[in-house]
Amino acid sequence: MGPVTATGPKQDRSRATRQRLLEAAIACLAEHGWAGSTVAVVAGRAGVSRGAAQHHFRTREDLFMAAVEYVGDQRSAAVRDLLPTVRQILGPARTHLVVEELVGLYTGPLFRAALHLWIAASDEEPLRTRVRELEARTGREVHRMALDLLGADEAQPGVRETVQGLLDMARGLGLANLLTDDRARRERVVSQWAGILDGVLRRPG
Amino acid sequence: MGPVTATGPKQDRSRATRQRLLEAAIACLAEHGWAGSTVAVVAGRAGVSRGAAQHHFRTREDLFMAAVEYVGDQRSAAVRDLLPTVRQILGPARTHLVVEELVGLYTGPLFRAALHLWIAASDEEPLRTRVRELEARTGREVHRMALDLLGADEAQPGVRETVQGLLDMARGLGLANLLTDDRARRERVVSQWAGILDGVLRRPG
Numbered sequence: 001m002g003p004v005t006a007t008g009p010k011q012d013r014s015r016a017t018r019q020r021l022l023e024a025a026i027a028c029l030a031e032h033g034w035a036g037s038t039v040a041v042v043a044g045r046a047g048v049s050r051g052a053a054q055h056h057f058r059t060r061e062d063l064f065m066a067a068v069e070y071v072g073d074q075r076s077a078a079v080r081d082l083l084p085t086v087r088q089i090l091g092p093a094r095t096h097l098v099v100e101e102l103v104g105l106y107t108g109p110l111f112r113a114a115l116h117l118w119i120a121a122s123d124e125e126p127l128r129t130r131v132r133e134l135e136a137r138t139g140r141e142v143h144r145m146a147l148d149l150l151g152a153d154e155a156q157p158g159v160r161e162t163v164q165g166l167l168d169m170a171r172g173l174g175l176a177n178l179l180t181d182d183r184a185r186r187e188r189v190v191s192q193w194a195g196i197l198d199g200v201l202r203r204p205g
Numbered sequence: 206m207g208p209v210t211a212t213g214p215k216q217d218r219s220r221a222t223r224q225r226l227l228e229a230a231i232a233c234l235a236e237h238g239w240a241g242s243t244v245a246v247v248a249g250r251a252g253v254s255r256g257a258a259q260h261h262f263r264t265r266e267d268l269f270m271a272a273v274e275y276v277g278d279q280r281s282a283a284v285r286d287l288l289p290t291v292r293q294i295l296g297p298a299r300t301h302l303v304v305e306e307l308v309g310l311y312t313g314p315l316f317r318a319a320l321h322l323w324i325a326a327s328d329e330e331p332l333r334t335r336v337r338e339l340e341a342r343t344g345r346e347v348h349r350m351a352l353d354l355l356g357a358d359e360a361q362p363g364v365r366e367t368v369q370g371l372l373d374m375a376r377g378l379g380l381a382n383l384l385t386d387d388r389a390r391r392e393r394v395v396s397q398w399a400g401i402l403d404g405v406l407r408r409p410g
Contacts, residue, residue, distance in 0.1 A: 033328055035240055112327075119324045122317075122383050123238055132384045161397035165374055168394060172377030178327050179337045189373060192366035196405055 018056050020046040025067035029113035034120035039063060061127055065134060068117055071110050072138055079105060080145050087151075095198035098149040099190050102167065105142065106174030107186070115178065142167060152201050162200055169193065223261050225251040230272035234318035239325035244268060266332055270339060273322055276315050277343055284310060285350050292356075300403040303354040304395055307372065310347065311379030312391070320383065347372060357406050367405055374398065 024046035028037040039060050043053035057063035079101050086094050105111070121131035146163050147154055154160050173189065176182045229251035233242040244265050248258035262268035284306050291299050310316070326336035351368050352359055359365050378394065381387045 031328060033324065036328075116324060118380075118383055119238065119321060123236060123241075128384060135384060158397050158400075161393045162401065164390065165394045165398040168377035168381060169370055169374040170377065171380050172373035172375065175323075175376050175380060176373060178323055179333060179340060185369065188366045189370045192363050193370045195363075196367070196401065200401055 017048055022067040022070045025063055026071045026113045029116045030109040033116045065130055068114050086149055092198045096194040099194040102146055103170045103173050103190055106170045107177045111174045222253055227272040227275045230268055231276045231318045234321045235314040238321045270335055273319050291354055297403045301399040304399040307351055308375045308378050308395055311375045312382045316379045
């Protein structure tokens, strides 16, 4: 017999409710910002009673931290799943695909939601400390994933900072997409810098 | 006789009051965010009566738009003034200095303030349209300035997108500085990417 875990219809329903709340929280935050995103608004959007929402998340901060973490992990996992595919692609085409996917992590509703949370957290303890820790952890994971996807060797001098700068650029591109649909310009920047990056990663030193 | 312009002690005082309001507005926005930044708070910080503040700026939006524009223009002008100096520096050292200065545009209180304004504007018309127009104009000016400072020729294929990507990275580095003091990491990324950029701008194609 394996370990006893909570399964069955009741637990499934509870897990589904939790997921609906987390996804509704991201959509709310992306659309209405921090000030407009209360537990009541999220519960309403998820079609869940406010009591049920508070059963899952004790505070508003708990709900939004969990939402950014959950949706972020999901999105990262989807990009990480590309690894077997990109390993079969050679040279510049691999780098281009990987840069495109990494930049894609920062240009959707999740990044928009995360940005609202960062800004709200930037002058509000203890949210600031919690968001900073989550960001540090997420940043390390995306960095490691980027190395794997690019097939880059961090033992080579400069590779670490090269990949960090790439991820900073990805976040900057996400920011530029906040007020306008920046897709066309972004694609040109991604093509150009994927080419540059490919040259750098092949000619280390 | 030249054209008649408003000068004299009264006009000087009025101009000084306006400047104090604009600088106080940036400091407020950077420290307390959009929700905490009212005209009354800014007027108090600037040591100006609320009536005097409203004489200069009809609405809260007018005040903060003018502040981001004024302080942004001042900072850009300070970087542009480096042109005679950087023209006398050759090669990689010039590129390094320029990248450092451009990144510096996005890592102080002004960028923090602008970020609060962008986020507030992202779901609030007509502020969104006004901020977008200001951002587009500022973006074009910084881009042109970056080309001059780097001594880069936009007629060369790819140079436009290379410099755009550099400015996206600068904004991403500014974002990374929002929740933590990111200076040490940023300096390493700037050194690495200044080197990469220098290689690219010298070997166009």
